Amino acid sequence: MNPTHLTGTIAVAAAALAAGLALSHGATVPSAGAEAALQEGARPTRVAVVNTSLIVGKLDEAGDRLGIIRVQVEQRQTEIDDLTTRMETLESDLEMLELSPEQRDQKRVEQFQLNAQRQALREAYTQLLDQQQGRIFAEMQEKIIDAAGRIAQAEGYDMLLQDDRWIGLPQNRGEADVLRQIQFRSVLWASPENDITQRVLDEMNQLYRAGGNGE
Numbered sequence: 561m562n563p564t565h566l567t568g569t570i571a572v573a574a575a576a577l578a579a580g581l582a583l584s585h586g587a588t589v590p591s592a593g594a595e596a597a598l599q600e601g602a603r604p605t606r607v608a609v610v611n612t613s614l615i616v617g618k619l620d621e622a623g624d625r626l627g628i629i630r631v632q633v634e635q636r637q638t639e640i641d642d643l644t645t646r647m648e649t650l651e652s653d654l655e656m657l658e659l660s661p662e663q664r665d666q667k668r669v670e671q672f673q674l675n676a677q678r679q680a681l682r683e684a685y686t687q688l689l690d691q692q693q694g695r696i697f698a699e700m701q702e703k704i705i706d707a708a709g710r711i712a713q714a715e716g717y718d719m720l721l722q723d724d725r726w727i728g729l730p731q732n733r734g735e736a737d738v739l740r741q742i743q744f745r746s747v748l749w750a751s752p753e754n755d756i757t758q759r760v761l762d763e764m765n766q767l768y769r770a771g772g773n774g775e
Contacts (some may be wrong), residue, residue, distance in 0.1 A: 561746075609754060
């Protein structure tokens with residue numbers, strides 16, 4: 561017998577034996593649908609990154625709302641300045657006027673009251689400003705997440721990460737602080753084409769200027 565023909569015969573027999581063993585152990589031949597699913601599952605995950613800190617600092621809506629707060633801060637500062645002026649007037653009276661001990665004591669009491677009022681007002685306005693700014697940033701963050709999610713989905717991304725590459729490692733700090741920063745770093749490197757930050761910013765500003773409130 562021809563050796564080549566013998567080798568081919570053995571190969572066919574081995575293949576038939578292997579198929580028979582597989583069927584005897586319950587194995588099945590993958591269907592076309594199963595093969596397609598396997599191929600789909602093998603598709604690599606597409607990941608995008610977005611720098612929300614950069615976006616919120618350049619959003620037109622955030623800038624406008626913070627501008628309103630700045631006007632309010634100036635108005636509140638005027639109230640504090642008025643109290644300061646009244647305190648200075650009392651101090652001038654104490655230095656320049658001929659006052660009886662009772663009159664001097666009364667002006668001191670007025671000074672103490674004004675100073676307490678000024679300190680309370682300054683503290684209240686500081687807390688109010690902090691809450692107002694926090695509310696704006698929280699609302700902007702929610703809008704950024706929504707816009708970034710829409711863009712990422714439209715462009716076929718499967719996951720979106722906060723881009724924290726701009727945060728440098730602490731200098732002149734202890735080992736624990738440096739290692740903690742390294743441990744919580746989300747993104748080490750990303751291709752520029754996977755960075756959708758600018759696209760999110762552009763879309764949000766465009767929608768806001770068009771009256772869509774950035775949503």
